[in-house]
Each structure stands twice: as structure tokens, then as C-alpha cells.
Amino acid sequence: MEIQSSGRPIDTLMEKVLCMNILSSDYFKELFRLKTYHEVIDEIYNHVDHVEPWMTGNCRGPSTAFCLLYKFFTMKLTVKQMHGLLKHPDSPYIRAVGFLYLRYVAEPKTLWGWYEPYIKDDEEFSPGSNGKMTTMGVYVRDLVLGQILTPFDYSIFEIFGMVFPFRSCHERRSHLFPQFSVSTTLIHFSQGYPSL
Numbered sequence: 421m422e423i424q425s426s427g428r429p430i431d432t433l434m435e436k437v438l439c440m441n442i443l444s445s446d447y448f449k450e451l452f453r454l455k456t457y458h459e460v461i462d463e464i465y466n467h468v469d470h471v472e473p474w475m476t477g478n479c480r481g482p483s484t485a486f487c488l489l490y491k492f493f494t495m496k497l498t499v500k501q502m503h504g505l506l507k508h509p510d511s512p513y514i515r516a517v518g519f520l521y522l523r524y525v526a527e528p529k530t531l532w533g534w535y536e537p538y539i540k541d542d543e544e545f546s547p548g549s550n551g552k553m554t555t556m557g558v559y560v561r562d563l564v565l566g567q568i569l570t571p572f573d574y575s576i577f578e579i580f581g582m583v584f585p586f587r588s589c590h591e592r593r594s595h596l597f598p599q600f601s602v603s604t605t606l607i608h609f610s611q612g613y614p615s616l
Contacts, residue, residue: 468513476549512545
């Protein structure tokens, strides 16, 4: 069974410039040789060392991770395959690409069901190219917060299955995430959680 998706076409899931750069990259074109889920996992294992969207340095093309993520978009992963990614023992980057897939593809109302078991996951890795370490749980929390801060046409409370009678979006965020102080434009990470 396929993962319950938001129904958006794959070329609209990411920022347009990133999507265009992925589709025109030589590396992505080479990925056409990969026909199975397991081949893509092997490629992640062998070539991904961060999960930022862009390569670092002078060559500012799309990252290997995001090219492989887009390859997964074209494959329309199943629930069983997603569980395989999220629990994969060989590389945290395989797991991180799975969480990113959900962030972009999954129906927003289902995200918490996928993410909740991993909020306290203590596997350490470096999601960025700067080598700064964090835990998978913190990474997943950052993805959840990114989802909250992204303007969508539904209430954040539908994701968590909650309804609160708050007057403003800021009051709702403050209630749901008391460890964060909320201003009108920014969320300040008072507990030192790194942002992506």
C-alpha cells in the first residue's frame, strides 16, 4: 500500500529552483539506472554525507541526498518501504532521507503518526555539511517545526488531532511548544535545538 500522500504533483513538492536543478543535474540523470528501492538505499549508503538541499563549496548544484530523495518521489514508496527506511540500521542518512520523504510527500494529517515514535531517537549524525552533530530525534523535531512554520491550507492542529480555542497562531504555538518563545516573526530556540 502506498503512503497516504498530500496529492500534490512531484514537481511541486520542492522549491521550483531546487526541483529544476535536480531534474537537469547529470547525477540525477545517472539515477535512471536505479530501478529498485534497494538500489536507491545502496546509493544513499555509499554517497550521502549530509541531507542539506544544496551541495557545498563552489559547486552549488543540488545535493546527492536531494537527488536521491527526488528519485524516491518518482517511485512512490509503500508503507512497508517507508518503515524500512525509518528503521534502517546501516546509515542515519538513509533514515533522514525517509523522514524528508514524509515531510514532502505525506498527507499532513498523517505526519505525527509517522514522526512521533522517533521524537526521542538518540542516534547521532550530522545533517549538515558543517559536521555539527545532532540526534535523529532533534532532526525529526526540526522537521515537525518546519512543517508547522510552512504556510499550508490547513490548521496545524489537524496534524496533531487537537483543537485549541486560541485567538492567534502564536498563542497556539506557545501552548503546543512551551520550550520555545514565540515572537511575531521568529521562533527562538531557547533549549538549543539546532535548526536545519
